Amino acid sequence: xxxxxxxxxxxxxxxxxxxxxxxxxxxxxxxxxxxxxxxxxxxxxxxxxxxxxxxxxxxxxxxxxxxxxxxxxxxxxxxxxxxxxxxxxxxxxxxxxxxxxxxxxxxxxxxxxxxxxxxxxxxxxxxxxxxxxxxxxxxxxxxxxxxxxxxxxxxxxxxxxxxxxxxxxxxxxxxxxxxxxxxxxxxxxxxxxxxxxxxxxxxxxxxxxxxxxxxxxxxxxxxxxxxxxxxxxxxxxxxxxxxxxxxxxxxxxxxxxxxxxxxxxxxxxxxxxxxxxxxxxxxxxxxxxxxxxxxxxxxxxxxxxxxxxxxxxxxxxxxxxxxxxxxxxxxxxxxxxxxxxxxxxxxxxxxxxxxxxxxxxxxxxxxxxxxxxxxxxxxxxxxxxxxxx
Amino acid sequence: xxxxxxxxxxxxxxxxxxxxxxxxxxxxxxxxxxxxxxxxxxxxxxxxxxxxxxxxxxxxxxxxxxxxxxxxxxxxxxxxxxxxxxxxxxxxxxxxxxxxxxxxxxxxxxxxxxxxxxxxxxxxxxxxxxxxxxxxxxxxxxxxxxxxxxxxxxxxxxxxxxxxxxxxxxxxxxxxxxxxxxxxxxxxxxxxxxxxxxxxxxxxxxxxxxxxxxxxxxxxxxxxxxxxxxxxxxxxxxxxxxxxxxxxxxxxxxxxxxxxxxxxxxxxxxxxxxxxxxxxxxxxxxxxxxxxxxxxxxxxxxxxxxxxxxxxxxxxxxxxxx
Numbered sequence: 001x002x003x004x005x006x007x008x009x010x011x012x013x014x015x016x017x018x019x020x021x022x023x024x025x026x027x028x029x030x031x032x033x034x035x036x037x038x039x040x041x042x043x044x045x046x047x048x049x050x051x052x053x054x055x056x057x058x059x060x061x062x063x064x065x066x067x068x069x070x071x072x073x074x075x076x077x078x079x080x081x082x083x084x085x086x087x088x089x090x091x092x093x094x095x096x097x098x099x100x101x102x103x104x105x106x107x108x109x110x111x112x113x114x115x116x117x118x119x120x121x122x123x124x125x126x127x128x129x130x131x132x133x134x135x136x137x138x139x140x141x142x143x144x145x146x147x148x149x150x151x152x153x154x155x156x157x158x159x160x161x162x163x164x165x166x167x168x169x170x171x172x173x174x175x176x177x178x179x180x181x182x183x184x185x186x187x188x189x190x191x192x193x194x195x196x197x198x199x200x201x202x203x204x205x206x207x208x209x210x211x212x213x214x215x216x217x218x219x220x221x222x223x224x225x226x227x228x229x230x231x232x233x234x235x236x237x238x239x240x241x242x243x244x245x246x247x248x249x250x251x252x253x254x255x256x257x258x259x260x261x262x263x264x265x266x267x268x269x270x271x272x273x274x275x276x277x278x279x280x281x282x283x284x285x286x287x288x289x290x291x292x293x294x295x296x297x298x299x300x301x302x303x304x305x306x307x308x309x310x311x312x313x314x315x316x317x318x319x320x321x322x323x324x325x326x327x328x329x330x331x332x333x334x335x336x337x338x339x340x341x342x343x344x345x346x347x348x349x350x351x352x353x354x355x356x357x358x359x360x361x362x363x364x365x366x367x368x369x370x371x372x373x374x375x376x377x378x379x380x381x382x383x384x385x386x387x388x389x
Numbered sequence: 390x391x392x393x394x395x396x397x398x399x400x401x402x403x404x405x406x407x408x409x410x411x412x413x414x415x416x417x418x419x420x421x422x423x424x425x426x427x428x429x430x431x432x433x434x435x436x437x438x439x440x441x442x443x444x445x446x447x448x449x450x451x452x453x454x455x456x457x458x459x460x461x462x463x464x465x466x467x468x469x470x471x472x473x474x475x476x477x478x479x480x481x482x483x484x485x486x487x488x489x490x491x492x493x494x495x496x497x498x499x500x501x502x503x504x505x506x507x508x509x510x511x512x513x514x515x516x517x518x519x520x521x522x523x524x525x526x527x528x529x530x531x532x533x534x535x536x537x538x539x540x541x542x543x544x545x546x547x548x549x550x551x552x553x554x555x556x557x558x559x560x561x562x563x564x565x566x567x568x569x570x571x572x573x574x575x576x577x578x579x580x581x582x583x584x585x586x587x588x589x590x591x592x593x594x595x596x597x598x599x600x601x602x603x604x605x606x607x608x609x610x611x612x613x614x615x616x617x618x619x620x621x622x623x624x625x626x627x628x629x630x631x632x633x634x635x636x637x638x639x640x641x642x643x644x645x646x647x648x649x650x651x652x653x654x655x656x657x658x659x660x661x662x663x664x665x666x667x668x669x670x671x672x673x674x675x676x677x678x679x680x681x682x683x684x685x686x687x688x689x690x691x692x693x694x695x696x697x698x699x700x701x702x703x704x705x706x707x708x709x710x711x
Contacts, residue, residue: 039517041626043526177681203671203679208632210622213405214667214680221397221545234527241529241623245537245549266624268532 027070030323030335032057032316033092035085035103035113038077041234044262045308046105049127050075051301052312053102055293060320067327071320078104082112089113093120099340100125100319102312107131108179114140123341125319127311130154130256130280131183135362143341145358147315147351148280149367151180154255155187157369157387158228158278163195165371165384166251166276168225170198174215174239176231177204184255185230200224207235212242219248226250232257237266244271256280259307261378275374276384281307282353282370283383290352304378314351321347395672400546402668403661408552408621410660411559415614416637417644417652418566419479419607425583425647426596426603427491429498432505433482434611435634436512441475441612442625443516446528460535464554464620468613475612476605482508483604488597509630517627527626530619555617562610563653570649575602583647636663643691645704654702663687 034053037046061071078085101124104110110129118140126146162168175185227250236258251274258277297305322343348357357365371385423431445467453463486508490496536551570576581589582599619625644655666683
């Protein structure tokens with residue numbers, strides 16, 4: 001018994017001396033937080049946001065070392081659910097070591113959480129949120145940024161491609177009733193009507209709906225040239241599968257929500273015919289500078305990156321540069337989040353996806369939109385057109 | 390133009406509504422069987438359905454489609470595998486979640502209800518976790534060309550082999566359950582327990598065995614229903630049980646919970662109404678009201694039916710025990 005007690009005493013002594021030495025030399029730990037769906041139907045993309053950011057932390061974390069700061073990644077799961085996102089956000093703003101957020105994947109979640117981040121001047125740079133309102137609201141105007149384009153441009157971009165390349169005359173517009181899906185579909189529909197395209201049917205479907213037959217039976221008779229889907233790949237793939245099963249050969253056109261390798265898995269390779277989607281994330285083969293990024297990603301995570309991974313890498317890079325500026329000016333004082341947020345608007349560098357610089361709203365200055373034709377496998381996706389804002 | 394489209398759409402709408410309805414009916418039977426013997430709404434039932442569907446689809450993907458068996462034999466084997474897996478889960482739920490609770494005095498009716506919801510969440514996330522070990526979430530039903538072949542009854546009624554299989558199997562299952570409950574000694578015992586547990590025990594019926602039978606039978610059906618669901622809609626995932634489960638529960642209530650023909654009638658009616666509403670709402674309102682509002686129509690009708698017949702279409706009011 002006595003032996004044990006003395007052992008503990010010795011251990012305690014060792015521990016306390018180590019702790020003391022660490023406290024003297026240890027740099028302050030700063031956290032970049034990724035906030036994206038890591039579970040549930042959209043976790044595939046949510047994970048690429050996390051991994052892309054991880055690589056940026058590995059590559060650029062040393063930028064902060066001169067200011068005695070050590071950068072780490074903390075990955076949070078918003079489950080594509082605004083309620084979960086807000087709960088996480090309230091916890092995150094209380095952690096003084098968090099310098100900024102890379103996320104979200106869903107605009108509906110970002111809209112809710114940014115209201116919380118704004119209370120603590122915590123900056124968010126989104127790799128994927130395309131809903132126009134993200135950067136248009138006064139309450140969050142100082143902290144909400146994105147490195148991707150906007151739906152009010154993405155929708156019209158899809159329409160101009162549809163009219164010029166597909167020559168569509170009569171179309172269906174379907175949305176999944178989420179902030180992202182209905183926003184995109186509205187902008188697309190508005191542009192289509194303006195261009196004189198006949199919208200035969202415009203309807204929403206519940207985002208959990210798996211049965212599209214009430215819409216598709218009608219399409220069998222009316223034979224629309226194009227069915228536009230504003231929504232996410234898990235549902236879009238199913239819609240496509242059911243279209244082809246009912247022998248409907250209309251073109252399926254969608255937004256960046258369809259941009260996932262899962263699209264092919266769900267729809268089945270044989271059903272991928274005449275499927276196009278616009279995306280704010282450039283296909284990786286369009287990005288000559290991303291080559292070594294792709295290789296590192298593959299060796300490190302044993303998975304293939306997508307456009308959102310690269311966008312997250314650039315977003316995190318911007319955040320790190322802004323933080324370095326802030327730490328430099330403040331000479332090692334505590335982190336000033338409002339200052340970091342202000343510095344994000346001042347960055348200007350060549351990222352993997354192009355020039356990263358933000359306007360005074362937080363939108364990226366030179367956004368590019370790409371139209372992709374889906375192939376039987378994700379590797380066979382082809383770029384059909386590139387449209388620059 | 391609009392009216393003619395409406396008429397042209399009717400046959401396919403009814404056909405798809407029937408497929409959906411058969412699916413609801415198969416799940417609804419599980420709710421009704423358990424409610425019949427225990428007076429308990431088994432909220433874990435929708436996840437038993439999901440487990441069956443996942444097991445069936447995995448069997449097809451990894452074991453059956455690589456063989457050169459006829460698609461129908463592949464489906465039959467997947468259905469059996471799914472049925473047994475789901476029945477095992479249903480048995481486990483009864484044995485380890487409900488039975489210990491029921492055997493303790495004073496647990497009331499609220500505790501089993503919450504237990505059911507808890508079990509349901511546990512099953513959902515366990516399956517999700519299991520699938521995530523393999524990097525999977527969505528499990529697509531393998532593309533088997535045979536199911537997508539079609540038979541044109543008329544210009545506007547083109548039936549896929551898939552729908553015919555679903556109707557045939559669905560009808561078969563329902564007839565089998567009906568026969569089992571009404572024509573066999575086990576069925577007689579089951580009905581006796583449903584009518585009066587204590588009186589049945591006095592007559593030498595082991596009521597506990599009958600409770601297990603209701604769970605296992607309902608689970609077996611739901612498991613096969615899960616495979617048919619994946620066949621009809623093209624994919625299944627760990628969260629796929631929730632919505633069909635709620636709808637099937639609604640169907641059971643609509644038909645009169647506790648009544649087997651009621652569950653079948655309720656399921657088919659609900660499927661038809663849902664499909665009709667989804668198709669005709671946007672047509673009749675010229676696009677002002679989209680298909681997404683179909684549930685409003687469905688549930689308004691449900692409320693109306695329950696106002697007129699509080700025990701459901703075929704439910705009998707509980708005799709007052711004096």
